[in-house]
Amino acid sequence: MPTPTSTDAAQPAVEFTDVTLAFDDGAGVFDVSFAIPKQSITVMTGPSGCGKSTVLRLILGLHEPDTGDVRVLGQYPADFTLKDRGHIAYVPQEFALYPRLTVLENIRFASSVYGLGPFRRKDRITKALEMVQLNDVRHRKADDLSGGMRRRLQLAAALIHDGGLLIADEPTAGVDPILRVRIWEHLQQLRDDGHTIIVTTQYINEAEYGDRVFVMRAGYLLTAGSPEEIRKEALGGELINIVLEDPSQTTQATAVLESLEGVHQAYPLPEKPAMVRIRVGDNAPSLVEITEACQAEGIETQQVQPYVMPFENVFQHIVREEEEVHA
Amino acid sequence: MRETLVRLMAFFSKEFNEIRRQPRLVLSLLLGPLVILLLVGLGYQGQRPVPRVALVVPPNVNENSLVEQFVSTLEQSFTVVNVGEDPRVARDMLVAGDVELVQIIPAYAEERLEENAPLSIRFIYDEVNPQEVQYMQWTSGQEAKALNDYILIDSIEAMRADLDTIASDIDSAQQTLNALEEGTADLGEAQRDIQAARSLLELLTLTNLEEEEEQQINELITQLRELETALEEGQETFESGEIAAIRERMSQVAGFAEDFNETPTSNIVAPITIEHQNLAGESLSLVTFFAPAVAVFILQHIAVTLGALSLVRERMHGTREFYAAAPMSTLQVLVGKYTAYLLFTGVVAAGLAVLLVTVLNVPFGGNVLYFAAYIALFLLASLGIGFLISTISPTDIQAVQLSMLILLLSVFFSGFVIPLNYYVPPIQYTGYILPVTHAIESTQSILFRSEVPGLLPWAATAAIAAATLTIVVIIWQRQFRRVSW
Numbered sequence: 001m002p003t004p005t006s007t008d009a010a011q012p013a014v015e016f017t018d019v020t021l022a023f024d025d026g027a028g029v030f031d032v033s034f035a036i037p038k039q040s041i042t043v044m045t046g047p048s049g050c051g052k053s054t055v056l057r058l059i060l061g062l063h064e065p066d067t068g069d070v071r072v073l074g075q076y077p078a079d080f081t082l083k084d085r086g087h088i089a090y091v092p093q094e095f096a097l098y099p100r101l102t103v104l105e106n107i108r109f110a111s112s113v114y115g116l117g118p119f120r121r122k123d124r125i126t127k128a129l130e131m132v133q134l135n136d137v138r139h140r141k142a143d144d145l146s147g148g149m150r151r152r153l154q155l156a157a158a159l160i161h162d163g164g165l166l167i168a169d170e171p172t173a174g175v176d177p178i179l180r181v182r183i184w185e186h187l188q189q190l191r192d193d194g195h196t197i198i199v200t201t202q203y204i205n206e207a208e209y210g211d212r213v214f215v216m217r218a219g220y221l222l223t224a225g226s227p228e229e230i231r232k233e234a235l236g237g238e239l240i241n242i243v244l245e246d247p248s249q250t251t252q253a254t255a256v257l258e259s260l261e262g263v264h265q266a267y268p269l270p271e272k273p274a275m276v277r278i279r280v281g282d283n284a285p286s287l288v289e290i291t292e293a294c295q296a297e298g299i300e301t302q303q304v305q306p307y308v309m310p311f312e313n314v315f316q317h318i319v320r321e322e323e324e325v326h327a
Numbered sequence: 328m329r330e331t332l333v334r335l336m337a338f339f340s341k342e343f344n345e346i347r348r349q350p351r352l353v354l355s356l357l358l359g360p361l362v363i364l365l366l367v368g369l370g371y372q373g374q375r376p377v378p379r380v381a382l383v384v385p386p387n388v389n390e391n392s393l394v395e396q397f398v399s400t401l402e403q404s405f406t407v408v409n410v411g412e413d414p415r416v417a418r419d420m421l422v423a424g425d426v427e428l429v430q431i432i433p434a435y436a437e438e439r440l441e442e443n444a445p446l447s448i449r450f451i452y453d454e455v456n457p458q459e460v461q462y463m464q465w466t467s468g469q470e471a472k473a474l475n476d477y478i479l480i481d482s483i484e485a486m487r488a489d490l491d492t493i494a495s496d497i498d499s500a501q502q503t504l505n506a507l508e509e510g511t512a513d514l515g516e517a518q519r520d521i522q523a524a525r526s527l528l529e530l531l532t533l534t535n536l537e538e539e540e541e542q543q544i545n546e547l548i549t550q551l552r553e554l555e556t557a558l559e560e561g562q563e564t565f566e567s568g569e570i571a572a573i574r575e576r577m578s579q580v581a582g583f584a585e586d587f588n589e590t591p592t593s594n595i596v597a598p599i600t601i602e603h604q605n606l607a608g609e610s611l612s613l614v615t616f617f618a619p620a621v622a623v624f625i626l627q628h629i630a631v632t633l634g635a636l637s638l639v640r641e642r643m644h645g646t647r648e649f650y651a652a653a654p655m656s657t658l659q660v661l662v663g664k665y666t667a668y669l670l671f672t673g674v675v676a677a678g679l680a681v682l683l684v685t686v687l688n689v690p691f692g693g694n695v696l697y698f699a700a701y702i703a704l705f706l707l708a709s710l711g712i713g714f715l716i717s718t719i720s721p722t723d724i725q726a727v728q729l730s731m732l733i734l735l736l737s738v739f740f741s742g743f744v745i746p747l748n749y750y751v752p753p754i755q756y757t758g759y760i761l762p763v764t765h766a767i768e769s770t771q772s773i774l775f776r777s778e779v780p781g782l783l784p785w786a787a788t789a790a791i792a793a794a795t796l797t798i799v800v801i802i803w804q805r806q807f808r809r810v811s812w
Contacts, residue, residue, distance in 0.1 A: 060652045086654035094645040100348040112337030115330030
């Protein structure tokens with residue numbers, strides 16, 4: 001079931017306006033504003049305790065903001081009807097199913113809670129269990145599953161009812177890398193089918209799978225945008241790596257490259273002696289122009305290619321900048 | 328509606344599967360109560376063990392009929408394990424736990440009785456249990472009463488033996504009167520005969536005579552006394568009319584003595600007897616009477632414990648957050664749980680009812696439908712108390728502790744062990760908030776009296792069920808959508 005669009009297709013699925021919720025221990029979320037469009041994947045990332053789960057609970061109506069407005073599918077969460085809740089699937093951070101029940105019994109129970117009878121749920125259960133690779137262990141008690149399997153079961157239980165808005169709190173935690181890729185592919189498929197997906201993750205590199213990424217720290221939303229936008233914003237442009245034939249020409253190449261129009265910065269990488277990295281803006285030279293500029297100065301290049309910095313490093317950049325600003 | 332049914336069924340199968348995956352819990356919940364009920368039914372004797380007693384008879388008390396009577400009376404309530412002279416030996420037996428009671432007959436008991444002096448028997452026991460102390464005192468009192476009865480009977484029998492001669496003595500006195508009238512009597516002999524007759528008549532006044540009879544005898548005694556005085560003074564002639572009047576009255580009075588001798592001694596010593604009539608029919612054995620109460624006790628405990636653990640476990644499993652986000656209302660969650668547990672405890676209740684009737688031979692006189700309806704209401708009320716505990720208990724240990732407190736409260740305030748009217752009125756109301764109090768009364772009405780329980784048990788049980796459900800819904804609604812971390 002895609003995200004309901006009966007109101008306005010352009011209306012955000014979720015909208016926070018200056019939302020603050022402070023807990024007694026000083027944690028919480030502070031002055032958070034964002035809008036999540038329908039039919040998109042939004043990845044919230046940040047260190048543990050940064051407020052990701054609190055944002056999700058505000059969306060679900062499990063918390064109420066101290067100040068500011070939260071609107072979900074055009075409603076205030078506090079005013080959700082049971083029908084509204086029927087549009088929302090939720091994967092909690094902790095395993096929230098029954099350890100004494102089998103995989104199949106747990107998923108049947110979860111689907112029944114969403115009103116799916118035995119006939120309607122049968123194929124969906126098979127499909128969901130296949131997706132999370134739990135079909136072979138469907139008669140095993142949840143108590144006997146590994147931590148990763150439990151997360152997968154939790155995810156399958158949330159996916160089963162086909163809610164329009166899927167909210168998953170760290171669904172890939174403890175899941176092996178190959179299956180994590182599958183899960184993200186499945187989430188992307190759901191997005192393509194019209195669902196709106198909001199996912200938190202501590203694996204910062206998983207932010208790449210999102211259409212939009214929210215980076216949070218200490219209850220504040222540091223930045224939001226597409227992965228590319230965030231990367232660009234954090235790094236001040238795009239990065240290109242140039243590998244030289246002769247490592248002794250590094251200093252010369254750095255000077256040549258820095259003199260090119262559109263290049264903001266060029267610098268050698270001490271850990272890779274034959275490599276120079278440049279940071280370029282919107283009017284950056286093409287890869288061919290870079291190669292030709294080097295050759296014109298007698299510098300042969302082995303390889304010239306864009307460098308996509310892992311999001312983990314981008315996150316470190318963002319945090320460092322934030323700390324510098326505050327300092 | 329269809330989705331609501333799907334949800335209710337989901338809870339039923341979930342709870343059912345969870346329960347069946349805990350074989351120890353199933354064993355303790357199903358077999359436990361059955362075993363307890365069987366042990367109570369088969370093991371309860373219905374009467375306390377007979378206390379053992381050591382009797383101390385001082386050396387100066389002859390082993391005659393009095394001692395025999397002591398032993399005979401004692402054996403009606405006690406087991407006499409030792410009869411000896413030394414009180415220290417008996418006391419050592421008491422301290423060692425070989426006997427529960429020592430009785431010491433005082434020295435010169437017989438002589439004191441003969442002198443109509445009071446006689447005090449010492450009862451010594453070593454008991455801290457106030458109920459046992461009361462029992463010893465009551466049984467000892469019964470024994471003293473039995474002994475007093477014996478002494479009274481003995482005295483009456485002796486009197487009866489004396490009065491057996493009254494006919495011949497009066498006959499002899501009448502002949503003496505004839506001789507006096509004729510002037511042929513030996514005056515000394517006449518005086519002795521008259522005196523003997525008067526003594527018997529005085530003895531006769533101690534019996535249970537009617538007022539008119541007693542008056543006649545007293546008048547005759549006065550007349551005889553006057554005659555004795557006259558004889559003493561040496562009077563030799565008497566008026567014929569006076570002697571005839573005495574003779575006639577003597578003939579009448581002789582009949583009173585015969586009436587007394589024909590009256591059984593028991594009619595004189597214990598003329599009052601008791602006749603019992605129980606409108607409820609034949610009295611039940613203690614096991615039969617208490618078995619349904621034990622069964623509802625067990626049912627309440629199972630329902631309270633299941634309910635108490637239910638919501639706590641949801642919280643501990645973290646599933647409350649899942650429900651909070653799911654399209655289910657608090658009421659739907661609770662109705663689902665109530666339904667599942669009601670069915671489960673209902674099966675246990677049916678099993679217990681069959682056991683009561685088939686194995687313990689408890690009569691089932693009432694209407695089965697009323698019984699089932701009341702038990703269902705009772706289980707709802709008990710589950711409500713369990714769920715209430717669950718909403719306020721942060722851990723399953725605390726939930727179990729509170730369930731045990733409810734059990735303890737039920738033991739003391741349900742009327743099962745101590746009747747409710749033994750408490751002062753404000754404290755009595757504590758019992759009325761417990762479903763088991765009303766369930767005991769109702770099941771006894773249905774089973775033993777074939778009556779529909781009165782309005783109070785129905786209303787009170789329904790009120791407990793409704794009140795607990797309302798409170799649980801309010802508390803859970805607060806906790807449900809507001810998750811705190």
